[in-house]
Amino acid sequence: MINPTLDFERPLVELEKRIEELRNFSREKEIDLSEEIATLEKKAEMLRREIFDNLTPWQRVQIARHPRRPTTLDYINLIFDEFIELHGDRAFRDDGAVVGGIASLAGRPVTVVGTQKGRDTKENLARNFGMPHPEGYRKALRLMRQAEKFRRPVVSFVDVVGAYPGVEAEERGQGQIIARNLEEISRLATCIVVVITGEGGSGGALAIGVGDRLLMLENAYFSVISPEGCAAILWKDGSKAQEAADVLKLTAPDMKRLGIVDEVLPEPLGAAHKDRDAMARIIKDALIRSIDELAGIPPRRLIERRYARLRRIGEFMIREAAQEGFPETALASGGGSVQAAAGPGGPKGEARS
Amino acid sequence: MPAFKDLFKGKQKYVTVKAVSVQEERAEGLWTKCTQCGELTYTRELAHNLLVCHKCGFHFKLTAAQRLSITLDEGSFTEFDSNLVSADPIEFPGYAAKLERTRQATGLEEAVITGQGTINGYPVMIGVMDFSFIGASMGSVVGEKVTRLFERATRQRVPVVMFCASGGARMQEGVLSLMQMAKTSAACARLSEAGVLYISVLTNPTTAGVLASFASLGDIIIAEPGALVGFTGQRVIEETIRQKLPPGFQSAEFVMEHGMIDMIVERRDMKKTLASLLALHERRHEVG
Numbered sequence: 001m002i003n004p005t006l007d008f009e010r011p012l013v014e015l016e017k018r019i020e021e022l023r024n025f026s027r028e029k030e031i032d033l034s035e036e037i038a039t040l041e042k043k044a045e046m047l048r049r050e051i052f053d054n055l056t057p058w059q060r061v062q063i064a065r066h067p068r069r070p071t072t073l074d075y076i077n078l079i080f081d082e083f084i085e086l087h088g089d090r091a092f093r094d095d096g097a098v099v100g101g102i103a104s105l106a107g108r109p110v111t112v113v114g115t116q117k118g119r120d121t122k123e124n125l126a127r128n129f130g131m132p133h134p135e136g137y138r139k140a141l142r143l144m145r146q147a148e149k150f151r152r153p154v155v156s157f158v159d160v161v162g163a164y165p166g167v168e169a170e171e172r173g174q175g176q177i178i179a180r181n182l183e184e185i186s187r188l189a190t191c192i193v194v195v196i197t198g199e200g201g202s203g204g205a206l207a208i209g210v211g212d213r214l215l216m217l218e219n220a221y222f223s224v225i226s227p228e229g230c231a232a233i234l235w236k237d238g239s240k241a242q243e244a245a246d247v248l249k250l251t252a253p254d255m256k257r258l259g260i261v262d263e264v265l266p267e268p269l270g271a272a273h274k275d276r277d278a279m280a281r282i283i284k285d286a287l288i289r290s291i292d293e294l295a296g297i298p299p300r301r302l303i304e305r306r307y308a309r310l311r312r313i314g315e316f317m318i319r320e321a322a323q324e325g326f327p328e329t330a331l332a333s334g335g336g337s338v339q340a341a342a343g344p345g346g347p348k349g350e351a352r353s
Numbered sequence: 354m355p356a357f358k359d360l361f362k363g364k365q366k367y368v369t370v371k372a373v374s375v376q377e378e379r380a381e382g383l384w385t386k387c388t389q390c391g392e393l394t395y396t397r398e399l400a401h402n403l404l405v406c407h408k409c410g411f412h413f414k415l416t417a418a419q420r421l422s423i424t425l426d427e428g429s430f431t432e433f434d435s436n437l438v439s440a441d442p443i444e445f446p447g448y449a450a451k452l453e454r455t456r457q458a459t460g461l462e463e464a465v466i467t468g469q470g471t472i473n474g475y476p477v478m479i480g481v482m483d484f485s486f487i488g489a490s491m492g493s494v495v496g497e498k499v500t501r502l503f504e505r506a507t508r509q510r511v512p513v514v515m516f517c518a519s520g521g522a523r524m525q526e527g528v529l530s531l532m533q534m535a536k537t538s539a540a541c542a543r544l545s546e547a548g549v550l551y552i553s554v555l556t557n558p559t560t561a562g563v564l565a566s567f568a569s570l571g572d573i574i575i576a577e578p579g580a581l582v583g584f585t586g587q588r589v590i591e592e593t594i595r596q597k598l599p600p601g602f603q604s605a606e607f608v609m610e611h612g613m614i615d616m617i618v619e620r621r622d623m624k625k626t627l628a629s630l631l632a633l634h635e636r637r638h639e640v641g
Contacts, residue, residue, distance in 0.1 A: 163584065163585075165585035165586075165589045165590050165593045166585075166590060166593060166594060167590065167594060167598070167602070169584075169585070170583055170584060170585065170590070170602070170603060171611050172611070173569075173608075173611065173612075173613050174565070174584040174585065175560075175561070175564035175565040175568075175569055175582075175583065175584035176564075176565075176569040176613055178534075178565035178566075178584070179534075179538055179564070179565050179566050179567070179568070179569035179570050180569070180570075182534060182535050182538035182539070182565075182566060183538045183539070183541055183542045183545075183570055184542070186535065186538060186539035186542045187539075187542045187543075187546070202522075202531060202562075203522075203531070203534060203561070203562055203565045203584070206531055206532075206534060206535060207565075210535045210539075222528055222531075223527065223528060223531070224522050224523075224524055224526075224527055224528055224530050224531040224562075225522075225524050229589075230524055233524065234446070234524075247443070247445055247446055248443070248524075248527050248528075249443040249527045249528070250527065250528065254528075255528065258442075258443075258527075258528060258529065260528055260532060306539075307539050307543070310532065310535050310536045310539050311500070311536060311539075313493075313529060313532040313533070313535075313536055314492075314493030314494075314496050314497050314529055314532070314533060314536065315440050315442035315493050315526075315529060316437050316438065316439055316440050316493045316494045316497060317437075317438050317439070317440050318436050318437060318438075319436040319437075319438050319462075320436075
């Protein structure tokens with residue numbers, strides 16, 4: 001398995017390597033170096049804290065994309081007592097980029113859906129690098145509807161760079177299916193808890209990212225556009241992704257501040273992939289807490305609350321009334337109009353009952 | 354029976370566009386060159402032809418005001434929420450200046466105009482997006498105005514006609530723009546549950562986050578001929594598949610063939626098509 005070192009981790013990795021060498025040396029030569037090792041370990045610990053307490057947005061994006069970051073199926077296996085995977089959208093194909101099924105969360109039956117990246121090259125090819133086609137989103141919606149029918153809470157894991165940008169995806173209505181999911185999920189009569197575990201890439205993430213409670217891992221990101229895409233538009237230079245990550249406000253703390261997510265789940269020191277079990281425990285606790293809170297709310301009330309949550313998102317200004325100027329005056333000119341000149345379908349001017 | 358005009362309270366705002374203003378926008382001179390076939394048309398004639406090339410049928414983009422004026426009955430329009438203006442919620446570099454420049458250049462406050470009016474006498478809630486305002490991208494204001502329109506239509510049980518055009522969610526408002534997709538779609542769901550007709554008209558171009566939300570949720574989805582309709586930008590797809598895309602990919606005709614829309618309607622037939630659909634959905638048996 002690939003285990004790349006991220007640039008900002010390099011000093012730490014070097015230090016860890018030296019500690020390892022000292023340990024081996026000490027064992028082979030039977031020399032007691034425990035004091036030196038302890039000093040270095042202390043130093044490494046401090047360095048680790050220093051690095052991970054001061055992550056830049058771009059560093060978080062890199063962590064969110066780390067090849068060893070736990071995937072949805074990793075979390076499913078660690079969190080649920082039982083998981084029965086279900087397949088297919090009942091219309092076209094079983095999309096490997098989306099997984100789902102029925103699981104038991106500490107004794108509570110739940111429906112689980114999520115985007116699924118591969119854990120190696122072979123699996124990534126089978127799962128299309130975790131980028132769903134329309135049938136993937138349709139499969140997720142099918143399983144959510146099933147959850148509604150049997151009054152099971154839904155847990156949705158989001159980790160996707162984006163909906164797949166391909167010819168067939170367009171032919172099969174990528175835009176339409178995302179819209180459909182957003183509409184249907186907004187009125188699903190059962191509670192939904194969303195966990196953004198890694199990448200929250202635009203519409204492709206939002207399509208399974210609406211719910212009654214949004215949890216987000218500390219180093220996950222959620223964004224309207226990838227930092228690379230933003231940089232390409234803003235500076236005509238995709239390599240300026242680092243700067244773009246800063247301006248997009250895409251980190252978990254940003255999402256909390258903007259009122260998009262309810263809770264930021266802390267990651268173990270060194271990020272989720274350093275201690276999967278600990279990460280899974282943190283998610284599991286948050287899921288149980290969230291579901292126990294939401295499960296008592298009647299479906300009708302739940303849907304009202306969900307709408308109210310979405311309804312308040314957005315920031316704008318209200319210009320004072322009595323403002324002279326456009327658009328009113330720009331629109332309110334008299335004279336010959338395009339309509340009048342056009343002829344067909346002129347005003348009828350009749351009252352309709 | 355009250356006249357339909359009695360429906361409107363408060364000041365009416367008349368939307369008419371002088372043919373001469375169309376001319377000024379369109380031409381360096383008296384002639385306009387077709388973007389598609391290169392045909393030169395006398396600009397006034399092009400305006401009379403609703404900005405459709407008489408030779409190849411290319412549909413030029415319309416401003417929101419032009420669209421309203423060729424769609425609604427004269428004098429029937431009342432605008433809603435024109436006082437909502439964009440803030441700069443994530444302090445995005447250059448956004449405030451861009452907004453100001455765009456307002457100056459277009460005379461618009463935002464990328465969508467919403468309001469109510471009548472089409473051949475039938476009352477409608479109408480929204481028109483204007484591509485000249487930052488690519489008709491959807492930020493907080495567009496999302497809010499569209500949502501308020503759907504909510505008003507739900508309360509008053511008046512059909513919605515939405516002329517869509519957009520480059521997608523507005524990058525400069527970050528995730529707040531993305532969330533407008535969910536907000537507007539949720540409002541569509543409520544309109545739908547109330548049993549109120551929603552006709553979505555896809556004009557050139559309707560893409561990305563707007564296509565992936567309210568634009569695709571009409572009971573009836575119409576497109577103008579040749580309109581670009583797609584989720585992902587063509588350059589991104591070409592980079593992904595490392596191939597040139599075939600001509601006509603993501604055109605109105607392409608999405609029609611793939612079952613994504615109900616019909617393609619030429620601009621000159623749009624008003625009467627909308628009027629026919631509205632007539633067929635008239636509520637006859639309601640207790641008034």
